[in-house]
Amino acid sequence: MTTSAWTKSEIAQRFGNCGTLRQMIAELEADFSSRGEVICEISVNGLVLNEQDEVRYAESTREEIYELSVQTNKPGDLITQALKSAIEMIPQIEAAALATSELMRAGEKASASKKFDETIGGCQWFVEALVQIRGAAAGIGAPIQNASQWAESERQITNVIVEVSGAYSKSDVVLVSDLLEYELTSALHSWKSTVDAVLQSRAA
Numbered sequence: 001m002t003t004s005a006w007t008k009s010e011i012a013q014r015f016g017n018c019g020t021l022r023q024m025i026a027e028l029e030a031d032f033s034s035r036g037e038v039i040c041e042i043s044v045n046g047l048v049l050n051e052q053d054e055v056r057y058a059e060s061t062r063e064e065i066y067e068l069s070v071q072t073n074k075p076g077d078l079i080t081q082a083l084k085s086a087i088e089m090i091p092q093i094e095a096a097a098l099a100t101s102e103l104m105r106a107g108e109k110a111s112a113s114k115k116f117d118e119t120i121g122g123c124q125w126f127v128e129a130l131v132q133i134r135g136a137a138a139g140i141g142a143p144i145q146n147a148s149q150w151a152e153s154e155r156q157i158t159n160v161i162v163e164v165s166g167a168y169s170k171s172d173v174v175l176v177s178d179l180l181e182y183e184l185t186s187a188l189h190s191w192k193s194t195v196d197a198v199l200q201s202r203a204a
Helices: 008-014 021-034 051-056 075-088 090-105 109-139 147-169 173-203
Strands: 002-007 038-044 067-073
Touching (some): 002 008, 021 038, 021 067, 075 090, 075 109, 075 173, 090 173, 147 173
16 A cells, blocks of 8 residues: 655645646546556545545535545555455354354354344355455456365355255254354355465465
């Protein structure tokens, strides 16, 4: 991640042809795009802008801006960071799965139900995040390596989610507990190995 910043006097010099924040952002996006980078964060007058802020302050005049900074990165580096963030979720999902399994075996239905929703929600977020990462990597011309291993890990965890959800709908506590403790954790370990391999291939 690279940070670029401008003071009020530097803004007047750098963005002399821009009248509004919208125009300044557009110029920066074009500039960094030409260098093969994307803007990840924009800060104006000490405020980090979200998408709504960008719209709200789009027509702010250049004279109103006394401090501007942006953080940029190369798309490939963003993919790598996203992969690392995704696998950091694995221990949390695994812990939730094991806790759910224990609660179910203990007969604590209310707590188990809440924890089950948390576990499945975490799994779905995890899978969706990885699917989006794979699409983004392909979109920048740097497709994910180890495609067959990736597809197998995707198939494995999808099957477990379907199977455990079906068992849960039938109130088969024993099967749900076993699937969470053994099959889901195994699928998560498979994903960790897969993503680790992808990260190694990207670092090579």
